[in-house]
Amino acid sequence: MVFFNLFKLRVAICLSLFLLVALPLSTPSFARPNLNQNTSFLVLAEANPNTASKAFGAFNEGDYLKAIILYQLAIKEDPDNEVLVKNLSFSFGSYAREALSKDELSLAKENFEEALALNDEDVFKKGLAISMAGLGDLKEAAEVLEVIEDDAEALSLLASLYTRLSSELKLSGDTDLALEYYEKARATNIPLDKSFNKGVAKLRREQKAEAGFDKAEGSHFTVKFEGGENAEVGYIISLLLEEAYFFVGASIGYYPSASRQNNAKIGAVLYSKEQFRSVNRSAKWSGALYDGRIKIPIGGITEKTKLLENLIVHEYTHAVVHRISKGQAPVWLNEGLAQYLEGLRTKDKKAELAVQIDGKKISLRNLEGSFQRLSRGEAELAYALSLSATEYIINEFGLFSVRSILERLGKGQSLERAVSGSIYISYDNFEESWLASLR
Numbered sequence: 001m002v003f004f005n006l007f008k009l010r011v012a013i014c015l016s017l018f019l020l021v022a023l024p025l026s027t028p029s030f031a032r033p034n035l036n037q038n039t040s041f042l043v044l045a046e047a048n049p050n051t052a053s054k055a056f057g058a059f060n061e062g063d064y065l066k067a068i069i070l071y072q073l074a075i076k077e078d079p080d081n082e083v084l085v086k087n088l089s090f091s092f093g094s095y096a097r098e099a100l101s102k103d104e105l106s107l108a109k110e111n112f113e114e115a116l117a118l119n120d121e122d123v124f125k126k127g128l129a130i131s132m133a134g135l136g137d138l139k140e141a142a143e144v145l146e147v148i149e150d151d152a153e154a155l156s157l158l159a160s161l162y163t164r165l166s167s168e169l170k171l172s173g174d175t176d177l178a179l180e181y182y183e184k185a186r187a188t189n190i191p192l193d194k195s196f197n198k199g200v201a202k203l204r205r206e207q208k209a210e211a212g213f214d215k216a217e218g219s220h221f222t223v224k225f226e227g228g229e230n231a232e233v234g235y236i237i238s239l240l241l242e243e244a245y246f247f248v249g250a251s252i253g254y255y256p257s258a259s260r261q262n263n264a265k266i267g268a269v270l271y272s273k274e275q276f277r278s279v280n281r282s283a284k285w286s287g288a289l290y291d292g293r294i295k296i297p298i299g300g301i302t303e304k305t306k307l308l309e310n311l312i313v314h315e316y317t318h319a320v321v322h323r324i325s326k327g328q329a330p331v332w333l334n335e336g337l338a339q340y341l342e343g344l345r346t347k348d349k350k351a352e353l354a355v356q357i358d359g360k361k362i363s364l365r366n367l368e369g370s371f372q373r374l375s376r377g378e379a380e381l382a383y384a385l386s387l388s389a390t391e392y393i394i395n396e397f398g399l400f401s402v403r404s405i406l407e408r409l410g411k412g413q414s415l416e417r418a419v420s421g422s423i424y425i426s427y428d429n430f431e432e433s434w435l436a437s438l439r
């Protein structure tokens, strides 16, 4: 009968874990197990009437920490009682699950590990994996789940971990390993996101183009290039990237660190003009670009020039903006800051810009998404407006306000909130005063 009760308890934990999987950050409702106390007490009473029944009561009241302590005491008094050990494992498991629901991930991880050490239950493994994933240890979390057999929930968790690993590795420039995890995700047979599949098709094109490329490891960058005569260009660009790291860092007070395991060096890759077009399929007017890695078409580059230096600062700024804002920056601010830091200013073109926007309804909201589909002429105007709007913020409120907007976006704030929280006027009012300054 006790095992029957344990089974019920297990169902309850399964259920709550299932809720956690669906909504990892929400607090799951936990159906307290409705155990038949009389029969359990009977069995436990044989072993150790007072401590064990108190432990059982504590568990039923949801005081799992107390249950853990009492079960440990009971086991000390009756070391051979397997039921007590199982009950202790479920007390650890429930305590861990409670910590998980409060987002106390380290505490959850520790207690799921304790539970597993006593009782090799899949439900504990799933909880442990969720805690580890929350702590950023995706690879370890996947390894925990990989040993679970025939469990749909574990499989869908695994698929999401593999896709996250693949995306992170893609961002850090490890194309081969990113594709390996993509294949693992596909092997789970869980349907994958369409845009993710598209991203992988691009990764494959990159992998094909970059087969046999050489790699130069700098302090903060990994630069890939086709060997032979390009080695010198690779070297020049590595140096320029390191310079950009310190220049952009000093300008906005941010130096990405390469110390985090899954967030390694920033990747850069140098393509021939043809490779660049066929791999990226970007707009005809686009030169270099940043899409998680800095990609540069190197046709014609033979030496360090001011133009090349500016281009590197521009693309590296995108990498920094991406990191600070966690990819949430509006394109006008991203392109505006990149142009500003490469040294461009609106002042010489102000009259021209005023003519261009005369009679037009200009809205920054139209410039928040990608410029890739714009024609060359439209793109030129979009870039000029981006620079002008960003410059307006910098001149009126300081460069640190731009960083503050990016940081707030990175913390999940809306653009409206991030702007008003950083420059103390609303997005609409800012747009109005900026446009007034142009006309």
Ligand SMILES: [Zn+2]
Pocket: 314, 318, 335, 338
């Ligand atoms: Zn750009």
